[in-house]
Amino acid sequence: MSAAKKRKAVSKKQPGTCQAPSALVRMEIDGTPVTVPMGTTILDAAASIGIPIPTLCSHPDLCRSGNCRICCVRVEGQDALQSACVYPIAEPIRVTTGGRDIRMARQHIVELLLAAHRGTCTTCRRSDNCELRALAASWGPDHLLFEKPEDCPEREDASMPGIVRDMDRCILCRRCVRTCSDLQAVGAFEPVGKGDDITVGTFAARPLKDSLCIACGQCVVRCPTAALSVADGTDRVFAALDDPRRRVVVSVSPFVSAAIAEEFGCPPGTWMESRLVTALRRCGFDAVYDAHLAGNVLTVAQMMALLKELWIRFNSLEDTRRPILSSACSAWVRWVEHFAPDVLDWLFPLRGPDDLMGALLRAHGEPDATIVAAVPCTACHLEIQRNSGTGAVRGPDAMLTTVELARMIRRSGIGLSSLLEGAFDRPSFAPTDVMPRYPAHGPGSAVASLFIETVTGSRADIRFEEVGGDPGLSVARLTVDATAEVPDWLYPYIPQFNCLRGDILFGRVSGTAAARRMLSDIRAGGVFSRCAFIEVSACPDGCAGGGGQPVPTSPDIRRRRLEAVHAAVTATGSGMHRLHGAALAVPDPQRLIGASFEARGRFLV
Amino acid sequence: MKSSLTGKLTFALVEPDTGLAHAVTMSPPGIVDELRRSGLRGRGGGGFEVAEKWRLCAAAEGPGRFIVCNAAEGEPGSFKDRAILQGFAQLVFEGMTIAAAAVGASRGILYLRREYGYMAAHMESVLAARRHAGLLGQCIPGRGDFDFDISIHLGDGAYVCGQETALLEYLEGRRGEPRNRPPWPTTRGLRGAPTVVHNVETFAWVSCVLARGAAWFKNLGTAGSPGLKLFSVSGDCQRPGVYEFQLGFSISELLETVGAERVKGVQIGGASGRMIPPSQFHRTIAMEDLPYGGAIIVFGEERDMLDVAGNYLRFFVRESCGQCVPCREGTRRLLDGVERLRQGRCPAVHLDRLCELGNTIRLTSKCGLGQSAPQAFLSIVSHYRRELMGRERHERG
DSSP, X not given: OOHHHHHHHHHTTOOSOSSOTTOEEEEEETTEEEEEETTOBHHHHHHXXXXXXXXXXXXXXXXXXXXXXXXXXXXXXXXXXXXXXTOBOOSOOEEEOOSHHHHHHHHHHHHHHHHHOOOOGGGOTTGGGOHHHHHHHHHSOSSOOSOOOOOOOOOOBOOSTTEEEOGGGOOOOOHHHHIIIIITSOOOOEXXXXXXXXXXXXXXXXXXXXXXOOOOOHHHHHOSSSSEXXXXXXXXXXXXXXXXXXXXXXXXXXXXXXXXXGGGTOXXXXXXXXXXXXXXXXXXXXXXXXXHHHHHHHHHHHHHHHHHHHHHHHHOSSOOOOXXXXXXXXXXXXXXXXXXXXXXXXXXOBOOHHHHHHHHHHHTTOSSSEEEEXXXXXXXXXXXXXXXXXXXXXXXXXXXXXXXHHHHHHHTTOOGGGOOOOOOOOOTTSOTTOOOOOOOSSSSOHHHHHHHHHHHSSOOOOOOEEETTEEEEEEEEEXXXXXXXXXXXXXXXXXXXXXXXXXXXXXEEESHHHHHHHHHHHHTTOGGGGEEEEEEESSTTGGGGOTTSOSOOXXXXXXXXXXXXXXXXXXXXXXXXXXXXXXXXXSOHHHHHBOOOOOOOSOOO | OEETTTSSOHXXXXXXXXXXXXXXTSOHHHHHHHHHHHTOBOSSXXXXXXXXXXXXXXXXXXXXXXEXXXXXXXXXXXXXXXXXXXXXXXXXXXHHHXXXXXXXXXXXXXXXXXXXXXXXXXXXXXXXXXXXXTSSBSOOTTOTTOOBEEEEEEOOOOGGGGSHHHHHHHHTTSOOOOOOSSXXXXXXXXXXXXXXXXXXXXXXXXXXXXXXXXHHHHTSBOSSSBSEEEEEEEESSSSOEEEEEETTOBHHHHHHHHTOOSEEEEEESGGGSEEEOGGGTTOBBSTTSBOOOSEEEEEETTOOHHHHHHHHHHHHHHHSOSOSXXXXXXXXXXXXXXXXXXXXXXXXXXXXXXXXXXXXXXXHOSSHHHHHTTHHHHHHHHHHHHHHHTOOOOOOO
């Protein structure tokens, strides 16, 4: 292992990775012998033989921290109990996971957390999905033995649209801190103060909107309680629905259909689209549209811009090799604005799909309707803010995340099991014979697929492969050997495809910390600097892991959601350009699809 | 400053740099062996064997090695490190240099708490003189390949930075909070490199051991805790100050030396230590009996033990780094308990619960600070329970 990597391991407090991975240790947990690779944690070793150890501050996406101590176990020969989640096994130790000390300790820890947690379960939206409450049910006492602190509620911070931060409910597990700095390379949160004054705060205790927060909501889906939650926008939408004179329509992102079933007790990866359409009609929406369409329009627009750029470069004498970055993800755009404003012009200035869908509906057939977008994302609000006042056609009037949408369905008194299947309404801009379900936005391969299908005339299997074992970074290498005729609609952009012969690389990046690694790779002349186009999403595993998706999240849950989306994708790219053409057939299409960004930098004065 | 042995501190009697001169004639394992024979244990409170720490550090793989001298001295009632730095900084730096020679380190850091910042100029001048004399830098006498230098790093005052891994985090520019262990600093310490961290006093004793020989040191003190040690004695006594004792001395001897009468209890080891009642004054200060810290505080008969317990707990409530639950939340709840006791509203059954909670804090906290935070409270409850429970009930106020 390199020195740099060792240092990283230290800084992330992940001990025990210094040994050769091949070395095995034979140890014993509760009398059961088990052989594990050197450096395995006691928690993982115990899990491998089916011994459950409770955890709270650890999360499958984050480095282990060992600060809640609920996973304490006894290592024979040591006076103090040890945290199983951070204890690397490096010698043949004997571990006990039960007994009076441990039982009492866990009860105490739960109780101490409850005593410091000022929240009322009966009015808490996370109460049936709260990790603290679940721990209390198993390990907590029957009644609180130690006093609750004086009630001094801090003010809720709802300054950031879409995200609410309520420090009264915070139990200081620091998952948000680790998420924000390690997964997202933002660092909006940090522990502030010490002792009984400690809190998780923003820079200079500013409200979230005045911090460097990019609104990705990754902290929200990893918070064990309701200290971080999605702001509830259902009341506003209900008010619109309750008004009989108003026409209210909704567009649904495919990533909502891939995850909303989890809110109703279904396993992750359950695809629920047609019943969702019926449920939304029952909620009172006058029309239900598929936001996939806007994704497709965007895919075509991105491919056209890419072809145009490649043709310009082919004819240019200068070596202008640098990748083009997607801009479909609003949190990613905000991240670039803050942390890498010098590469803002590497982004195609295009709108994100859900915002675009609202604008398309408004421009075609729904000028007076209240347009609602059902999205997996907490950052879409930023995009609406960004586009307001720029002369762009206004996007959706309201956004509902997956969890809000589920809440809305429940509050409408709709039982999902009894619903008939429904079909999306066709927006007036979509040609009647075209309703393609092309691999849509998110960390998909839409642009690459359409590119290869258009240039070579046949479809190809796009395989993204991880770069350097980093799950956030992958690259697909496509080979253009035979080229098709340039279709008429592309002729203004590129007169011939022969110049594209050879290998062409497409990149895919998810998570803004991975994006930062991607940018350094480009600057160092690595594989990403040779990519033609890189699709970036701010959330790990893209929109499947969006900040508005159901809690919990894990690599496995997100993989299942992605599989559900991909299974629902069937059609080919034929007709995509007609959809694109029809959608943008307005006097000034730039007002519909264009976007402009602002170099914000990291200084907030 | 007095020694119970000779009347004068050993540090004042040892000629500076004789230990180093001796050490450079030895092989690195030879130095470690000499220390092993002396039986010197860390003087910070943990009492880990010095030679073993060095052996582990020397044996660990790593990009370079570091020697860190911990002058955080945050323990309330401890001031002997300040006295050592003021009077015998030479010995401390000499000890660090010997450690570097033994483990193969090229860089040393003195972590000086901010409150001792006034000493920084003096320290720098001592370091400059040593560099000038060829005792630091690239040309240490007798060892052509040996290159070691020491820099000073000022702290920012958090008590927890006295915990060695929190200190390392702080030196790396992060929030000073304890790390998960293992790995221990000897395997992966400062910037991932194997690191030896000792208290100021430990390094000074290293120089003395090398100067006078392991046998001299081993013959002093007890079998399990050889040698001499400095103590900061304060509180209700006539002659507070820094004292040098052979380990294994009894508390009554101590009280006689410092002129303390009508004593209600003696707190051994500062805030993180424990309260010893008069019935146990025959007990001795040594690893085998009462583990030592640097601070001994004498409480006279008129002291209110509940106040003492509350005072120590308030210290920990404020000085906990706030990272782990038992220490952050638990000490608060114990302090609530003290308040209940004061109001006469704490039934015996609740006091037992508080003691169980204290036991959990001791067992589950992440670092030594948290693990020892409830100790003063627990020892006071066990020895002065009747006094604590005898409050008249009054209303919350």
